[in-house]
Amino acid sequence: MSSTKTNTNTYIDNSIDNNSDTPEASLPAGQHRLGDPVVLTLSIGFIVLFVGLSLYDINGVADAIGAGFAWTAKALGAYFQLLLLLTFLVAIGLTCTPMAGARIGNTFTPELSTFKWVSIIMCTLLAGGGVFFAAGEPIYHFVTTPPSFDTEAGTVDAIAPALAQSFMHWGFLAWAVLGSLTSIVLAHAHYDKGQPLQPRTLLYPLFGERIMSGMFGGVVDALCVIAVVAGTVGPIGFLATQVSFGLHELLGVVNNYTTQLIILVCLGAIYVTSAITGIDKGIQLLSRLNVFLALGIAAVIFLFGPTLFLVNAFTQGFGEYLTNFFTMSTMTAQSAPDWWMQWWTVFFFAWFIGYGPLMAIFVARISRGRTIRQMILTVAVLAPIATTIWFTLLGGSGIFFQFTGVIDLSEALTNFQFDVATLTVAQALPGGTFMALAILVLTTIFVATTGDSMSYAIAVVGAGHDRPSSLIRAFWGITMSLMAAILLYMGAGQISALQQFIVLTAIPVSLVLLPSLWTGPQAAIAMARNQGLVSRDLRPIAVQPASSTPPAQPGSTPSQEQ
Incomplete structure (x- = not known):
């Protein structure tokens, strides 16, 4: 019984790869170059409309977005928080079941080595925000006590709560929504159902083929693309201002729009080139470089910085995070000031939700050959723990110096000048100017890694397959850099307005992510059944020890799975 199903899945999987190598031949009419016309029209239309309205009335656009931002944060903030919390809990629960042993893509051979795979996940999902906020946010919560705690600001007792609050924003919940349950749904639909x-x-599990063609599906894709464009252009623009400010303070370079534009051109050239060369070359290379540089900086901070303080701060902060996990994750505007929830928890959680679908596409694409358990534990547990360590090294050092x-x-x-915080902490670290320059380079590569990955993911959405043409990848990469340049020309406030728009x-x-709370486990069950891991009543089936290739099926050979 399972033999026939596995053979069918093998055929579908290989056919997808063959189509991927010759994408133009497999696309419907009208989608050969830039992709789905509905997605393209709505996405580009939004960009043109936003920039045009901003040129016409900057203050009016900012006020309208600000009002919508405030209403959304107040009315739907609790819903966003519950969505992230439930996603994490369901995903972790799923890892404890036999279904988590199912392999993505019906192959035992991962496309990427474990180091490369983890590097790409860490660098893409953490992005420049992980450096931009890592120094400043813990210090902010140290000098301004978070609502979940009643410690006196600026004292020894405020250290652990400050780190714990930062861990909440960048920890388990944030990472889980970026590629756990949703990646399972996408992997099953793509590799098993074509x-x-x-x-x-x-x-697709809810609407079937109706969602896959027509206007409704195009609108869904376009909304997700717009969310990612809004979320990615922000870091690109802020990077230009941060690097320009840093070069001025460190090397005396003039801090003006011309410098920012040069930085944007260089950044765009890096991530567009990386996106064009693809996952196997450019994206992978940038991610590895990023990881090695981050590890080097982390080692210097840990070995030559306030080592004992950092060890104690992480231990107490992580313990505080676990102890108050549910209190912090469910705190709403009923028990915290509206402005605080809007600009911290709800803003971050909404930002991660906006990235959710396209990040899930990226994770599903690079996780072929991994088990569901490996993917969830890497994305929702290992990566968040690594993030908390990084925040402790930079932010904890900042707290120590403060x-x-x-x-x-x-x-x-207090004025949310996080670029100043990052540079100031960096200069106080061992190595001073050298460390500051290294962190600026690291931030640049982080943003470039996100830019190339999102250019690739957006191109995948438009093309409808996982090998989009270089033209599509370059188009979206250049578009995001150009949009950042235009908004910076109008004023940094418009970058902030765009980020609020996310x-x-x-x-x-x-609403696109919500069904994965139940369709994710359903997809895992279907994958496990198809791969002969569980019976119809979900009882585990004894299997032979895993080898480098799946068991041979009638009409297939191990080489077909490569």
Whole structure:
């Protein structure tokens, strides 16, 4: 019984790969170059409309987005929080079942080595925000006590809560929504059923073939693309301002729009080239470089910085995070000031929701050959723990310098000047100017890694297959850099307005992610049954020890799975 099903899945899987190598031949009419015309029209239309309205009335656009941002955060903030919490809990629960042993793509041979795979996941999902906020956010929560705690700001007792609150925003919940349950749904639909890697495919279990063609599916894809564009252009623009400011402080380079534009051109050239060369070359190379540089910086901070303080701070902060996990993750505007929830928890969670579908596409694409358990534990557990360590090294060092009087960032952080915080902490670290320059380079590569990965993912959405043409990848990469340049020319406030807009896009995108709470486990069950891991009543089936290739099936050979 299972033999026939496995053979069918093998055929579908190989046919997908063959189509991927010659994408133009497999596309419907009208989608040969830039992809789905509905997705393209709506996505580009939004960009043109946003820029055009901003040129016409900057303040009006900012005010309208600000009002929508405030309403969304207040009315739907609790819903966003529950969505992330439930996603994490269901995903972790799934890893404890036999279904988690099912392999993505029906092959025992991963496409990427474990180091490369983890590197790409870490660098793409953490992005530049992991550096931009890693230094400043813990210090902010140290000098301004978070609502979940009643410790006195700026004291020894405030250290652990400050780190714990930062861990909440960048920890288990954030990572889980970026590629756990949703990646399972996409992997099953793509590799087992031959459906394209598109956001609309997340709704395939509910609507079937109706969602895969026509206007509705195109609108779903376009909304998810718009959310990612809004979320990616922000870091690209902020990187230009941060690097320009850093070069001015460190090397005396003039901090103006011309410098920012040069930085954008260089950044765009890096990630567009990386996106064009694909996952196997450019994206992989940038990710590996990123990881090695981050490990080098982390080693210097740990070995030559306030080592004992950092060890104690992480231990207490992580313990505080686990102890108050549910209190912090379910805290709403009923028990915290509206402005605090809007600009911290809800903003971050909505940002991650906006990235959710396209990140899931990317994770599903690079995780072929991995088990569901490996994917979930890497994305939702290992990566968050690594993130908390990184936040402790940068942010914990910042807290130490703030507490001992080496630096004073109270005023800067009250005004949300996180670029100042990052540079100030970096200069106080061992190595001073060298460390500051290294962190600026690291931030640049982080943003470039996100830019190339998202250019690739957006191109996949438009093309409908996982080998989009170089033209599509370059088009989206250049478009995001150009949009950042235009918004910076109008003023940094428009970059902030665009980032606030991602909270609005999180409303429809969250509805795309919501069904994965039950369709994710359903997809895992189907995969496990097809691979002969569980019976119809979900009882585990004894299997032979895993080898480098799946068991041979009638009409297939091990080489077919490569």
